[in-house]
Amino acid sequence: MNRILIFGGTSEGRILSEMCSKNNIKADISVATQSGAEFLSRSGSVKIIVGRKNFNDIKSLIENNFYRLVVDATHPYAVEITENVQKACADTGTELVRVVREKSSNYPETAEFFSNIDEIVEYLNSHSGNVLNTLGRKSLEKLRKVNNFGERIWVRAIPSDSIAAYCKNLGYDVKKLILKMGASDFDENVTHIKKSGAEILLTKDSAGAGGFPEKMRAVEECGVKAVILKRPCENGLNLQQAFDYIKSVTEGD
Numbered sequence: 001m002n003r004i005l006i007f008g009g010t011s012e013g014r015i016l017s018e019m020c021s022k023n024n025i026k027a028d029i030s031v032a033t034q035s036g037a038e039f040l041s042r043s044g045s046v047k048i049i050v051g052r053k054n055f056n057d058i059k060s061l062i063e064n065n066f067y068r069l070v071v072d073a074t075h076p077y078a079v080e081i082t083e084n085v086q087k088a089c090a091d092t093g094t095e096l097v098r099v100v101r102e103k104s105s106n107y108p109e110t111a112e113f114f115s116n117i118d119e120i121v122e123y124l125n126s127h128s129g130n131v132l133n134t135l136g137r138k139s140l141e142k143l144r145k146v147n148n149f150g151e152r153i154w155v156r157a158i159p160s161d162s163i164a165a166y167c168k169n170l171g172y173d174v175k176k177l178i179l180k181m182g183a184s185d186f187d188e189n190v191t192h193i194k195k196s197g198a199e200i201l202l203t204k205d206s207a208g209a210g211g212f213p214e215k216m217r218a219v220e221e222c223g224v225k226a227v228i229l230k231r232p233c234e235n236g237l238n239l240q241q242a243f244d245y246i247k248s249v250t251e252g253d
Contacts, residue, residue: 183211
């Protein structure tokens with residue numbers, strides 16, 4: 001009997017880990033960081049693998065463990081890891097299921113949507129006011145193209161040993177760095193918007209996960225604009241469909 005491999009680090013990965021644990025399904029859950037592993041269910045049937053993986057790492061992991069199924073439950077914006085998982089599964093002849101997060105339905109009237117960060121930079125350079133950036137660490141390099149970015153942009157990021165030095169090296173004001181582990185609730189979002197004096201909040205469209213609805217409520221409460229990075233288009237199964245399929249291929253083990 002072969003195990004299944006789930007790439008997680010998301011709320012979907014956490015839920016699938018819990019489902020596998022409760023149903024005694026043998027699964028390996030791969031997450032990039034130790035902080036991501038802390039939220040996962042641990043049991044005799046579930047093994048957690050920690051560490052960032054490139055294409056070669058993923059391919060070797062699949063080849064060495066003979067997984068019967070790979071489930072990609074990574075973040076909808078984690079395009080690189082999804083592409084690497086797809087290629088590794090194709091190269092090894094391993095079946096792959098992609099978990100697709102359901103889309104949001106309620107947006108504030110102030111919401112503006114953009115396909116990439118370059119478009120967001122152009123928008124910010126034509127609009128004044130402070131900015132609260134919740135797009136994540138990978139956005140910081142490109143956002144340096146925003147006029148007076150060091151003065152205008154506040155950064156909300158996951159705590160790490162290197163984030164302050166990274167921001168400082170890029171020219172951001174570390175006094176405008178807000179560190180927060182996990183999703184912020186409505187009150188925290190309001191507090192962060194007011195603390196930053198932001199007139200614009202940058203965010204990904206993470207739907208029900210990642211605290212996106214709470215961000216949108218806070219945007220409306222504070223009367224600021226929401227600048228939203230559109231989600232990449234993709235096909236796959238929703239969370240329940242994915243778990244139903246996992247059960248079907250592991251039934252009888």
